[in-house]
Amino acid sequence: MTEFELIERYFRRPARNAVLGVGDDAALIAPSPGFEIAASVDMLVEGRHFFPGTDAEALGHKTLAVNLSDLAAMGATPRWALLAFALPSVDEGWLAAFARGFFALADAHGVDLVGGDTTRGPRNLCVTVLGEVPAGRALRRSGARGGDSIWVSGKLGDAALAIAHQSGRIRLEGADLVDCENALARPAPRVALGLGLRGIASAVIDVSDGLVGDLGHVLDASQIGATIDLDLLPRSSALERQLGGAAREIALQCLLAGGDDYELCFAAPRARDAAIVTLGDRLGLPLTRIGIATAQHAGLEVRDATGRPLERLPHAFDHFAP
Amino acid sequence: MTEFELIERYFRRPARNAVLGVGDDAALIAPSPGFEIAASVDMLVEGRHFFPGTDAEALGHKTLAVNLSDLAAMGATPRWALLAFALPSVDEGWLAAFARGFFALADAHGVDLVGGDTTRGPRNLCVTVLGEVPAGRALRRSGARGGDSIWVSGKLGDAALAIAHQSGRIRLEGADLVDCENALARPAPRVALGLGLRGIASAVIDVSDGLVGDLGHVLDASQIGATIDLDLLPRSSALERQLGGAAREIALQCLLAGGDDYELCFAAPRARDAAIVTLGDRLGLPLTRIGIATAQHAGLEVRDATGRPLERLPHAFDHFAP
Numbered sequence: 001m002t003e004f005e006l007i008e009r010y011f012r013r014p015a016r017n018a019v020l021g022v023g024d025d026a027a028l029i030a031p032s033p034g035f036e037i038a039a040s041v042d043m044l045v046e047g048r049h050f051f052p053g054t055d056a057e058a059l060g061h062k063t064l065a066v067n068l069s070d071l072a073a074m075g076a077t078p079r080w081a082l083l084a085f086a087l088p089s090v091d092e093g094w095l096a097a098f099a100r101g102f103f104a105l106a107d108a109h110g111v112d113l114v115g116g117d118t119t120r121g122p123r124n125l126c127v128t129v130l131g132e133v134p135a136g137r138a139l140r141r142s143g144a145r146g147g148d149s150i151w152v153s154g155k156l157g158d159a160a161l162a163i164a165h166q167s168g169r170i171r172l173e174g175a176d177l178v179d180c181e182n183a184l185a186r187p188a189p190r191v192a193l194g195l196g197l198r199g200i201a202s203a204v205i206d207v208s209d210g211l212v213g214d215l216g217h218v219l220d221a222s223q224i225g226a227t228i229d230l231d232l233l234p235r236s237s238a239l240e241r242q243l244g245g246a247a248r249e250i251a252l253q254c255l256l257a258g259g260d261d262y263e264l265c266f267a268a269p270r271a272r273d274a275a276i277v278t279l280g281d282r283l284g285l286p287l288t289r290i291g292i293a294t295a296q297h298a299g300l301e302v303r304d305a306t307g308r309p310l311e312r313l314p315h316a317f318d319h320f321a322p
Numbered sequence: 323m324t325e326f327e328l329i330e331r332y333f334r335r336p337a338r339n340a341v342l343g344v345g346d347d348a349a350l351i352a353p354s355p356g357f358e359i360a361a362s363v364d365m366l367v368e369g370r371h372f373f374p375g376t377d378a379e380a381l382g383h384k385t386l387a388v389n390l391s392d393l394a395a396m397g398a399t400p401r402w403a404l405l406a407f408a409l410p411s412v413d414e415g416w417l418a419a420f421a422r423g424f425f426a427l428a429d430a431h432g433v434d435l436v437g438g439d440t441t442r443g444p445r446n447l448c449v450t451v452l453g454e455v456p457a458g459r460a461l462r463r464s465g466a467r468g469g470d471s472i473w474v475s476g477k478l479g480d481a482a483l484a485i486a487h488q489s490g491r492i493r494l495e496g497a498d499l500v501d502c503e504n505a506l507a508r509p510a511p512r513v514a515l516g517l518g519l520r521g522i523a524s525a526v527i528d529v530s531d532g533l534v535g536d537l538g539h540v541l542d543a544s545q546i547g548a549t550i551d552l553d554l555l556p557r558s559s560a561l562e563r564q565l566g567g568a569a570r571e572i573a574l575q576c577l578l579a580g581g582d583d584y585e586l587c588f589a590a591p592r593a594r595d596a597a598i599v600t601l602g603d604r605l606g607l608p609l610t611r612i613g614i615a616t617a618q619h620a621g622l623e624v625r626d627a628t629g630r631p632l633e634r635l636p637h638a639f640d641h642f643a644p
Contacts, residue, residue, distance in 0.1 A: 124365070
């Protein structure tokens, strides 16, 4: 199969929302008048972001999901995507499954695949997403103010727990294993939440590298501190079980700094607490108030059940850490 | 050095043309009213698109240049870029040189780097470029008509000749070697030509995979044929010398299907021949009329000096060819 046949067979779809889709030197898209374009790119590398042998359909889903999560964190509506990938060889079964996972999520969000590039090489998946947001209404990291409530969606740490299991550091079983592996393989980008937070949240980030690091970025950008309560952090029963056992330290690391959560962490004025609860109910998505922003100190303070700050916070994931 | 320090040190620049540049979940850009966005992505893999040990500054240039070439072929003005890359390790000398090459070309074209992603992995460089073109005025591949002149900018085949030398298939020396290696390492994207061709050309493509294949895409998209003359194809004295020697077959392959040229090949009504000559003079860029589009036959016919069609045309480069 040639490169062109491969694109034709698996990745050329009618562009419903584009002026011109796959097949020319560049795609053409027409932004809505009065809107800004939000643009983000993420690169997933085999052996680094996913294990060799990872299910191709799940990988197709996740490759797009992690990008949509970035748009969600801006309050942008996803519209278009470009997909570049390197593959060690042409495996039609793999390609068909990958495309199935990718397009299922793209269709669910009305995203057009408008361009891409394919080549041979060590497996690498690089997606650029483009979304739209009314001019001036995007949700940045930099707007949190002292007294704002700090919130997080969904649950934290399950994906990291699955990685800890797969790399042999802990042992999960039964439904716990299934749930955590599903959280790792099929994160749900919180697009509807991001849209709902426009006009409510003062600062938003998606939790991709772990809560401590990502909330830290919000605090740095907003030039403010925050105190959150460990006991308030939303977690699954699987993670709760690990917290209560021999692997407590690992579970704590997963909860606070595990990464791969793709939940949204956001700040909002306390006066909007009720509106946020209502939003969570409407979306059927748990939204948990985990603490408060403060101008009294810099950085992030995490309090334990006794109200004492943890002395050492785990580090965020860093791709270039030694 | 952490991932964030790396970005901060080498890739964070003030965004002159963006609402919000590097440093949030997504960049924000404001398209000009009445313009469409042209978007393209290219992935360069070490060992596939460039040899290990390739000069990092040249690679920074080329990584962006091949993308700008796609925008040039659409008649779009380059505005923004996103850069995702995987590196086997953090090498500050390499990063500084790569960034220097990348930003020198970006600055020359007024392009803002607005986003990106960095990770550890086999060396892989993935750039997405976004440009602007007045709505409805982009140059597509599909507009060529019978009787149109077929043109190509610059010279063809030198980059492929350099690869043939580097892989030991031919031997270049002195100025010939310098010129060909420069053509390979530092292609000049024909952005000004693309802009000048708006309203003149009926179809445009950039020659990245070789003239035969790329002009073939124009003919397929336009549902038309063409006849071009081998003797008219613009080539360097280096390539001319190889054509006259023992390596004639290889040189012919480089000229017709070598790839990595990043010149523009375009069709335009014969009535615009004079306007195109004037445009080439204004840009100081040779534009050569190499043949004519025809509705009399499908596909591409290449005639030799005697007017006889070549029996077998070399293939375009295909990344997934066996």
